[in-house]
Amino acid sequence: MNDPLILYASLITLFLPVAGFALVTFSLGRIKKVFIGEISLMAVSLLSSVYILIDKLFLHPGVTSVFEFSWISFATGTGNQPINVKLGISVDSVTAILMFAVMLISFLVHLFSVEYMHGDKRFNRYFGYLGLFTFSMLGIVLTHNLLMMYIFWELVGLSSYLLIGFWFEKDSAADAAKKAFLVNRIGDIGMFLGILILFITYGTFTFSEIFAGIGSGKLPFDSEGWLTAAGILVFLGAVGKSAQFPLHVWLPDAMEGPTPVSALIHAATMVAAGVYLVIRIFVMLTADAMVFIAVIGALTAFISATIALTQNDIKKVLAYSTISQLGYMVMSLGVGAYAFAFFHLITHAFFKAGLFLGSGSVIHAMHHEQDIRNMGGLRKKMPVTYFSFLAYTLAICGIPLTSGFLSKDGILAGTYSFGLLTGHWLIPILGFSVVLLTAFYMFRLLFKTFHGKPADLHKYEHAHESPFLMAMPLVVLAVLSVFFWYGLNPASPDSAWFVSKWIDVPAKVVPESSNFSFMNTTATGGESLYNAEYTEAQHHAHFPTMIMSLLFDIVAIGLALLFYIYFKLNSRKLAAALPAVYNFSLRKWYFDEFYNGVIVKGTLLFSSGLYAFDKYIIDGIVNFSAYLTKLISRVSSAFDIIFVDGLVNFTAYINGFAGKHLRRIQTGKVQTYLVLVLFALLTLIILFKP
Amino acid sequence: MESMSVGLTHFLVLSSLLFSLGIYGILTRKNAVLVLMGVELVLNSANINFIAFSRFGNFGYDGQLMALFVIVLAAAEAAIALAIVLNIYKSFHNVNVDEIDKLKE
Numbered sequence: 001m002n003d004p005l006i007l008y009a010s011l012i013t014l015f016l017p018v019a020g021f022a023l024v025t026f027s028l029g030r031i032k033k034v035f036i037g038e039i040s041l042m043a044v045s046l047l048s049s050v051y052i053l054i055d056k057l058f059l060h061p062g063v064t065s066v067f068e069f070s071w072i073s074f075a076t077g078t079g080n081q082p083i084n085v086k087l088g089i090s091v092d093s094v095t096a097i098l099m100f101a102v103m104l105i106s107f108l109v110h111l112f113s114v115e116y117m118h119g120d121k122r123f124n125r126y127f128g129y130l131g132l133f134t135f136s137m138l139g140i141v142l143t144h145n146l147l148m149m150y151i152f153w154e155l156v157g158l159s160s161y162l163l164i165g166f167w168f169e170k171d172s173a174a175d176a177a178k179k180a181f182l183v184n185r186i187g188d189i190g191m192f193l194g195i196l197i198l199f200i201t202y203g204t205f206t207f208s209e210i211f212a213g214i215g216s217g218k219l220p221f222d223s224e225g226w227l228t229a230a231g232i233l234v235f236l237g238a239v240g241k242s243a244q245f246p247l248h249v250w251l252p253d254a255m256e257g258p259t260p261v262s263a264l265i266h267a268a269t270m271v272a273a274g275v276y277l278v279i280r281i282f283v284m285l286t287a288d289a290m291v292f293i294a295v296i297g298a299l300t301a302f303i304s305a306t307i308a309l310t311q312n313d314i315k316k317v318l319a320y321s322t323i324s325q326l327g328y329m330v331m332s333l334g335v336g337a338y339a340f341a342f343f344h345l346i347t348h349a350f351f352k353a354g355l356f357l358g359s360g361s362v363i364h365a366m367h368h369e370q371d372i373r374n375m376g377g378l379r380k381k382m383p384v385t386y387f388s389f390l391a392y393t394l395a396i397c398g399i400p401l402t403s404g405f406l407s408k409d410g411i412l413a414g415t416y417s418f419g420l421l422t423g424h425w426l427i428p429i430l431g432f433s434v435v436l437l438t439a440f441y442m443f444r445l446l447f448k449t450f451h452g453k454p455a456d457l458h459k460y461e462h463a464h465e466s467p468f469l470m471a472m473p474l475v476v477l478a479v480l481s482v483f484f485w486y487g488l489n490p491a492s493p494d495s496a497w498f499v500s501k502w503i504d505v506p507a508k509v510v511p512e513s514s515n516f517s518f519m520n521t522t523a524t525g526g527e528s529l530y531n532a533e534y535t536e537a538q539h540h541a542h543f544p545t546m547i548m549s550l551l552f553d554i555v556a557i558g559l560a561l562l563f564y565i566y567f568k569l570n571s572r573k574l575a576a577a578l579p580a581v582y583n584f585s586l587r588k589w590y591f592d593e594f595y596n597g598v599i600v601k602g603t604l605l606f607s608s609g610l611y612a613f614d615k616y617i618i619d620g621i622v623n624f625s626a627y628l629t630k631l632i633s634r635v636s637s638a639f640d641i642i643f644v645d646g647l648v649n650f651t652a653y654i655n656g657f658a659g660k661h662l663r664r665i666q667t668g669k670v671q672t673y674l675v676l677v678l679f680a681l682l683t684l685i686i687l688f689k690p
Numbered sequence: 691m692e693s694m695s696v697g698l699t700h701f702l703v704l705s706s707l708l709f710s711l712g713i714y715g716i717l718t719r720k721n722a723v724l725v726l727m728g729v730e731l732v733l734n735s736a737n738i739n740f741i742a743f744s745r746f747g748n749f750g751y752d753g754q755l756m757a758l759f760v761i762v763l764a765a766a767e768a769a770i771a772l773a774i775v776l777n778i779y780k781s782f783h784n785v786n787v788d789e790i791d792k793l794k795e
Contacts, residue, residue: 668794670787671717671725678713 006055006065006091009048010142013099014089016045017106018135024128035127039110042103042131049096049103056096057502064092066144068206083203090144090207093502094342098141098276101346102269105353106134108473109264112357115470116260116364126166130264133159137269141276145205146195146234149277153191153237156270157184163265164257176253183250187240191277194233197226207280214284215509224286224514231289234281235296242274242326245300249591251323255315259363262315263356267322268349275329275345282338283506286514291424294334298415298430301327303589305437309444310575310585313370314359317445321396322352324434328411331427336516337414338505343498344407347486351395351404354477358389361470362449365463366456372448374459379450381463384471386450388478393446395481397439397553401490403481408435410493413545417537422516435549439556447564494542701742708735722775722785726768733764 020038027034056063068088075082110130117126136159139152157180165177199205201220202213220226238244243251254266265271278285278293285293301324308320325348332341363370365382379386395404412435415428454460465471487496494500508515563570575582587593665676708731715728737757744753779785 666794668791670790670793675717678717 003055003060003065006052007067007089009051009055010067010089010091010099012048013045013052013103014135014138014142016041016048017131017138020131021128021135024124024131027124029124031124035114035124038124038127038131039107039114042107042110042134045134046103046107049100052091053096053100056091056093061093061501062504064090066090066208068144081203085147086145086204086206087148088144088206089142091142093504094279095141097342097346097498097502098272099138101349102134102137102141105268105349105477106130106137106264108476109260109353109357111469112263112360112473113258113260115467116360117258122166126163126258129159129162129166130261133163133265133270137273140273144207146198146207146210147205149280150188150191150195153188153241153273153277156241156273157181157188160184160254160265160270163261164254166257166261170256172253173256176250176256180250180254183247184240187236187238187247190233190236190239192237194230194236197230197233211283211509217511219511224511227284227510227514228286228288231281231285232292235278235285235289235293238274238277238330239296240274241277242271242330243300243323244274244296244327244330245303246591248300248304248323249588249595252316252319252588255313255319259315259356259360262319263353263360266319267352267356271322271326272345272349275326275333275341278330278333279338279342279345282333283509285508286510287516288514290334290336290516291422292334294331294415294418294424294427297327297329297331297334298427299327300324301331301434302430302437305434305441306585307588308441309437310582312373314362314372314375314445314449315356315370317372317441318352318355318359321355321438321442324438325352325396328408328431328434331431332411332414335414335418335427337411337418339499339503340407340410340414340493342503343486343496344404344411346498347395347403347407347481350477350480351392351402354388354392354474354481355396357470357473357477358385358392361385361466361474364466364470366459367462369456369459372445374456375449375454376452377450377454377460378463381460382450382465384465385474388474389446389450391478391481393442397442397557398435398549399553400550401483403483403486405490406483406486406493406496407498409542409545409549410496410499412549413493413538413541416541416545420537420541432548432552436552436556439553440560443557443560444564447560451565491546494538698742698746701738701746705735705738705742708732708738720786720788722778722787723772725787726771726775729771730764730768733760733767736760 020041023037023041024034031037066088067090068086071085071087073082073084110127113126113130117123120126133156136152136155140149140156143149143152161177161181164180165174167173168177195205197220198210201218202210204210204213214227220230240247251266251271255262257265304320304323304327308317308324311317311320325344329341329344329348332338332344361382362375362378362385365378365385366375369375391402395402398405398408412428412431415431419425419428466474483490486498487493487500489495584590665672712728712731712733712735715731716725717728719725719728737760740753740757740760742753743749744751744757747753775785778790782790
């Protein structure tokens, strides 16, 4: 059932933000308060997305609305099958929820930015970029085919570039923007190749048609290995966009952008695009691809959590925690906990946007001080920020009664049962250790920022609670971090509405031989993704998971208390005792050094090699051929001058000479001519006489 | 002894002499009128040839006919040539062919 109202609402939601961008751009700085217009358009767009959300969750649950039109069609394409490139949108509950989350956070960030960016000389342009970004992100969410996905994917990359480098006068910001763009491009190449593999096999970009093709038993190059490869290649796009290991290095640097931008893009939405992409292609992932994805996600979660332990920049800690949480989502998809991955995507979007906006509020109050060593004691000065920040911190640590508890425990239970069923124990081990690390570094951040004694009294004196427009979004997001919105039972992730009602886990379409046995649909009559074995494993996993994660939380928070509140343990002494470990974490596992040393230097070396090749070989050949040409033309010129010109001049000389002498017989006297005539006549007669 | 009859050879010798005299006159005289007279001689030597071949050759009356043509032609030629000479005289105030070498220029 395709309700045209859904189409109109989707298009309104999609295009109003870009209309805002156009408005700001084409006002050319002549309208002073043009940002108000942009924000109004965003508000309308938000309302429109609320309509879609209500329709998809409550009025027509389980209905997918697809609107498409044929863009380009060829009668014959590869393998004589017709190619029909369709553009279109598809709206289901996943789309509706994510669209709403994007719009809500985007809108809150707009409000927050009005105060935060106050007085910036490119104030209006900033809002234009936000509009462009929101448009691109909504495009990714709405599209029903890989082609448009790729287009909007790149648009997101572009707007991210513009926003990270918004303060491009700072070299570090400009560099960070470049880095983000280039690192993303590496992932995008993989995604592009994956799309090409799928396109030449199925002759279409549309998700549903590709999946139908796989379901009918047709495989790329008739090989399950290629299907795995296609899945992993498309996933590489997500690795770049969602900052997964080993392409995660751009995200911490992206913190050079304005803090609300970090909240919108690098916490809640843009990085979610990668996870969303994996959600969309989930049904075509083979078992091998899923294990690969799960391992990448687990490694990402673990590595970035260890780095976050020692960072001193408030935004850097949050950045690494974002990477870690994104690793959770990706890992969750890899182990087949599909609904929980999306659930965590949404809950994380809210509390992480909140954390970033909260840190923005702190930074704003501290006059752009970002180092937590210079903060402390701020909870008395900024109660609203403090309490909302506390709520987000509890949520990200997965303390009961928060949204994070529900989604995170679901994921951990998924990894645990995955370990039970497949023996891939590395994934749950990493997953659980991240719980410990997360709780510790988040409480370290909270304690160092808001508790204890102020480290910088001067700045502390001037700190103040943020104005209404900044505080309000914090409260809204804090309220959204409570379990109530997601399920009535705060202790049971399985009964959260995301899992039990809103998200239908689609059946896998990959051949049974390359799927996990417990995910084969035949065992369950095609009704659900999981058969009894998996459900049972999850039931088994549920209780130990909850106990373990709670235990880890308590231990970690206790440690953080001992370190940073009661000072029973001295973190500096610990760092001094284990300098190697400390530095390894502080220097971010030396990723940047490694990339600089190996990739960048390698590239430079390679290009200087190519340069030398160019200079000596190619230029040599070119110069030699030029020299040869010059030589040949010298010879040719000499030949021309001496021989050809000589011939011409000689002819002319002969003619001149003959003329000079023959002119003498031209006396002008009739009788002379007559003599000549007679002479000639006589000669002829003598010559031709018979 | 056979009586010497006038034969073709005599005519041809006569016409050759006449021709040579004409050519000589044309080439040596300085006065344009005398040159014209030489031309007349040449024409008439040709006429003698025509008539002679008409008489002794086996060509019917073609030679005589041609001779008549030449006579008419010579008359016309003389008229035109004299007119030219008169004009030359008007331009150059003499009729000395040696001195008229404007063609050279």
